[in-house]
Amino acid sequence: MKLFPILGGIHPDYRKERTSEKAIVAMPMPATLYIPLQQHIGAPAEVLVAEGDLVRKGQMIARNQGTVSASQHAPTSGRIKAVTEVAAPHPSGLPQMTIVLESDGKDEWADLPEPIADPFTADMHTINDRVAQSGIVGMGGAAFPSAIKLNLGEQKKLEILLLNGAECEPYLTCDDRVMREYPDEIIDGARIMAHALGTPRIVIAIEQNKPQAIGIMTKAASAFPEIRVVGVPVQYPMGSERHLVQAITGRETPARKLTADLGVVVHNVSTTRAVHHAVRFGRPLVARVVTVSGGAIREPNNVLTPIGTLVSDLVEFCGGFAVRPESVVNGGPMMGQPLPSLDVPVVKGTSGILALTAEEINDSQTSSCIRCGNCVTVCPCGLSPIDMASFIRKDKLDGAAKLGVMDCFSCGSCSWVCPSHIPLVHYFNYAKGALNDLERERSKGDRVKIFVESRTVRLERAAEAKRATLAARKPASDNAAPGNAAEAKPAPTTEEKANA
Amino acid sequence: MSISIASIIKKSGPFAHSSNSVQKTMFTVLLALAPATVFNLYLFGWPAIMLFTVTVGSCVAIEAGCLALADRPVKAALGDYSAILTGWLMAMSLPPWAPWWIGVMAAVFAIALAKHSFGGIGQNVFNPAMVGRTVMLISFPVVMTAWVAPHPLFSAGAPGLMDAIAITFGGHMPDTVSAASALGYVKTELSRGIPVTESIAKVPDLMDMVLGYRAGSLGETSAVLILAGGLFLMFKRIISWHIPLSVMGGVFLMGAIFHAVDPARYASGMFHLVSGATFLGAFFIATDYVTSPVTKKGQLIFGLGCGVLIWLIRTFAGYPEGVAFAVLLMNGLAPIIDQYTRPRAFGRNSKGEPLPLVKEKP
Numbered sequence: 001m002k003l004f005p006i007l008g009g010i011h012p013d014y015r016k017e018r019t020s021e022k023a024i025v026a027m028p029m030p031a032t033l034y035i036p037l038q039q040h041i042g043a044p045a046e047v048l049v050a051e052g053d054l055v056r057k058g059q060m061i062a063r064n065q066g067t068v069s070a071s072q073h074a075p076t077s078g079r080i081k082a083v084t085e086v087a088a089p090h091p092s093g094l095p096q097m098t099i100v101l102e103s104d105g106k107d108e109w110a111d112l113p114e115p116i117a118d119p120f121t122a123d124m125h126t127i128n129d130r131v132a133q134s135g136i137v138g139m140g141g142a143a144f145p146s147a148i149k150l151n152l153g154e155q156k157k158l159e160i161l162l163l164n165g166a167e168c169e170p171y172l173t174c175d176d177r178v179m180r181e182y183p184d185e186i187i188d189g190a191r192i193m194a195h196a197l198g199t200p201r202i203v204i205a206i207e208q209n210k211p212q213a214i215g216i217m218t219k220a221a222s223a224f225p226e227i228r229v230v231g232v233p234v235q236y237p238m239g240s241e242r243h244l245v246q247a248i249t250g251r252e253t254p255a256r257k258l259t260a261d262l263g264v265v266v267h268n269v270s271t272t273r274a275v276h277h278a279v280r281f282g283r284p285l286v287a288r289v290v291t292v293s294g295g296a297i298r299e300p301n302n303v304l305t306p307i308g309t310l311v312s313d314l315v316e317f318c319g320g321f322a323v324r325p326e327s328v329v330n331g332g333p334m335m336g337q338p339l340p341s342l343d344v345p346v347v348k349g350t351s352g353i354l355a356l357t358a359e360e361i362n363d364s365q366t367s368s369c370i371r372c373g374n375c376v377t378v379c380p381c382g383l384s385p386i387d388m389a390s391f392i393r394k395d396k397l398d399g400a401a402k403l404g405v406m407d408c409f410s411c412g413s414c415s416w417v418c419p420s421h422i423p424l425v426h427y428f429n430y431a432k433g434a435l436n437d438l439e440r441e442r443s444k445g446d447r448v449k450i451f452v453e454s455r456t457v458r459l460e461r462a463a464e465a466k467r468a469t470l471a472a473r474k475p476a477s478d479n480a481a482p483g484n485a486a487e488a489k490p491a492p493t494t495e496e497k498a499n500a
Numbered sequence: 501m502s503i504s505i506a507s508i509i510k511k512s513g514p515f516a517h518s519s520n521s522v523q524k525t526m527f528t529v530l531l532a533l534a535p536a537t538v539f540n541l542y543l544f545g546w547p548a549i550m551l552f553t554v555t556v557g558s559c560v561a562i563e564a565g566c567l568a569l570a571d572r573p574v575k576a577a578l579g580d581y582s583a584i585l586t587g588w589l590m591a592m593s594l595p596p597w598a599p600w601w602i603g604v605m606a607a608v609f610a611i612a613l614a615k616h617s618f619g620g621i622g623q624n625v626f627n628p629a630m631v632g633r634t635v636m637l638i639s640f641p642v643v644m645t646a647w648v649a650p651h652p653l654f655s656a657g658a659p660g661l662m663d664a665i666a667i668t669f670g671g672h673m674p675d676t677v678s679a680a681s682a683l684g685y686v687k688t689e690l691s692r693g694i695p696v697t698e699s700i701a702k703v704p705d706l707m708d709m710v711l712g713y714r715a716g717s718l719g720e721t722s723a724v725l726i727l728a729g730g731l732f733l734m735f736k737r738i739i740s741w742h743i744p745l746s747v748m749g750g751v752f753l754m755g756a757i758f759h760a761v762d763p764a765r766y767a768s769g770m771f772h773l774v775s776g777a778t779f780l781g782a783f784f785i786a787t788d789y790v791t792s793p794v795t796k797k798g799q800l801i802f803g804l805g806c807g808v809l810i811w812l813i814r815t816f817a818g819y820p821e822g823v824a825f826a827v828l829l830m831n832g833l834a835p836i837i838d839q840y841t842r843p844r845a846f847g848r849n850s851k852g853e854p855l856p857l858v859k860e861k862p
């Protein structure tokens with residue numbers, strides 16, 4: 001299959017060999033699990049249980065609400081200890097509403113929904129409803145509710161379901177292991193999803209540094225002519241949705257559009273496997289494979305981890321720390337987030353927990369920019385980090401916005417390559433946050449304006465109606481009609497962004 | 501068990517960095533310059549070694565002074581080798597037997613004026629080494645064009661240590677040793693009405709010029725070692741091919757075209773390529789990160805501009821060599837070139853508008 005080049009990119013030290021040959025092991029059920037109501041992009045789920053309730057494994061304990069949201073399920077059987085605020089697995093460490101579940105040690109399954117007998121003849125809504133009901137979100141890290149992406153088939157003509165097995169982040173091997181150990185489950189899930197989406201073709205893209213996974217997946221896919229397994233070049237960030245689509249199809253997703261607009265929907269391989277479980281067995285997403293690695297971890301491993309397990313329990317299962325880590329990271333080293341504490345839960349989007357030493361991170365004091373231009377060369381989005389950073393340093397956010405800072409997806413290539421160790425991504429994250437705030441303020445202002453205007457219209461109409469009534473000297477029985485119609489609708493506030 | 505790590509979040513990601521550093525980059529450039537430097541110091545003997553030491557030493561001392569004045573960490577900043585590199589490149593652009601005060605004054609203009617008055621490393625618009633050299637050339641044209649023929653160390657007639665001290669620190673330039681650089685000679689002869697075709701026959705043949713056995717500054721002679729250093733830098737990915745190739749291409753093409761039109765008036769492209777400081781300029785001066793554009797497209801425009809200007813200055817201006825002037829002129833344009841050559845963002849056209857959504861036919 002002909003592949004197409006992508007722009008820029010880097011070749012960091014991958015260090016995957018520490019865990020790539022370690023088969024997935026299930027960790028014992030922790031005594032207490034902490035299930036946040038929001039583990040995904042979108043609105044938090046609505047709590048269905050209260051303190052003291054007994055639940056069984058797989059039982060829905062929080063229901064999705066609003067258009068973009070995902071349900072949460074009990075990862076084991078036990079008693080609800082509390083519904084309270086617990087530190088979120090986020091750099092801020094801010095508290096977040098969380099269901100605390102005490103395991104009863106029985107790990108008893110609830111009555112699960114019936115398997116969908118023949119998914120390939122089932123209506124797409126049946127499958128999508130099942131995926132939504134099972135709380136499945138993108139497991140590559142973005143945690144976008146998968147059912148919403150599956151609904152794209154209804155609105156657009158789709159050509160390809162692209163399975164993302166690139167796993168371009170250093171250290172991470174969870175997708176590699178899942179592909180090697182459960183190829184048939186992935187492929188079954190993919191075929192079900194392709195059926196729901198209406199895509200005639202499935203392409204499974206795997207970076208060439210995973211030859212075993214490529215071999216195993218190719219063999220597993222050989223029975224299905226519609227599936228192609230493709231080894232893509234090892235080039236970070238190959239696993240970025242838009243870049244992977246470009247590498248496979250040669251087409252560039254226009255800014256502010258989705259890859260689905262080009263007829264391609266991208267899902268992570270582990271997500272596909274979760275869909276297989278949901279459709280074939282009615283099992284919701286209650287556990288995931290997490291790569292625990294980094295120089296400070298005593299026994300790096302790929303661990304099947306119940307959702308809600310504290311990072312401290314997971315680290316302890318992997319032998320604890322051999323040395324004090326410089327940073328503990330949720331996700332890969334390039335795009336992962338630093339954890340404020342180990343007392344935060346593993347969530348559906350947690351692909352890795354890395355305890356990194358200072359030598360591995362290899363950061364040093366920031367010095368002056370020497371304009372080497374490496375950041376411009378490696379930027380996979382064709383941006384000029386050097387220029388954006390100098391605007392942001394002076395707090396000229398408009399200038400940075402004009403140069404396209406909002407198109408940056410924080411892949412970290414520029415920061416990685418910078419010889420002066422300037423924290424470029426940090427600047428861009430700051431600018432994006434600040435610009436989003438400004439945008440929100442503006443749309444809030446717009447909304448107030450609409451309210452005020454519609455009120456004026458309403459009052460005028462009421463006054464007019466009154467005058468008319470007075471003029472006609474008739475009883476005013478039909479007075480209210482125009483006023484209600486002018487009730488303002490809130491302007492749409494944020495652009496939905498599927499899978500960063 | 502809970503292990504608190506609350507105190508160790510220092511910075512956001514990424515939590516991986518290349519082994520690249522400013523210090524490493526500068527050091528690699530010094531390494532690339534070393535063979536040509538050693539060979540040329542040998543070729544021009546003790547006076548050259550002294551001037552080289554004085555120039556580099558002054559640059560480092562002035563850098564330290566400026567950093568201290570600005571209340572910036574002196575030791576850490578000196579460790580980036582940038583002042584050494586500036587001094588080194590500047591020493592290579594001076595006449596090897598020039599007196600000590602040329603080196604010191606050039607260092608003042610390079611480091612204090614061109615670099616630190618703009619804000620120090622990374623902030624300067626103009627290449628400090630070339631500013632230093634150019635100010636000296638304009639201010640002291642006689643001293644700055646007093647070239648000598650090679651006097652290899654320990655060879656007969658080469659100045660000993662004491663003679664060298666007299667030359668460098670006492671200002672006793674022996675009259676008998678002066679020689680013209682090839683470019684200077686051809687230019688002078690042309691002004692006397694002697695066609696290039698004739699004068700060029702009297703300069704060292706091209707092969708000698710390539711190897712370096714000729715009069716000139718440290719960096720002008722020995723094109724082949726400079727070339728080797730430049731290729732080493734490319735191999736180490738410190739520089740890309742864009743600037744060197746476009747500089748050399750510019751010089752060569754202009755030379756070749758005009759030579760074809762009138763060989764009596766214009767020297768050949770090859771002559772321009774291997775004479776003077778073309779190679780040093782192309783690989784080591786024009787490629788200075790700080791003062792050249794950051795985009796590849798911009799670098800091509802910048803390099804071509806340097807090349808064409810070098811040829812124009814050599815051919816039509818008052819000075820026989822034009823690398824320093826050409827580079828400085830293009831340095832001034834680099835920020836503008838950068839503005840107009842920004843890469844196209846992913847998913848957008850060159851104006852920054854989202855690409856149109858075109859449905860592909862299956």
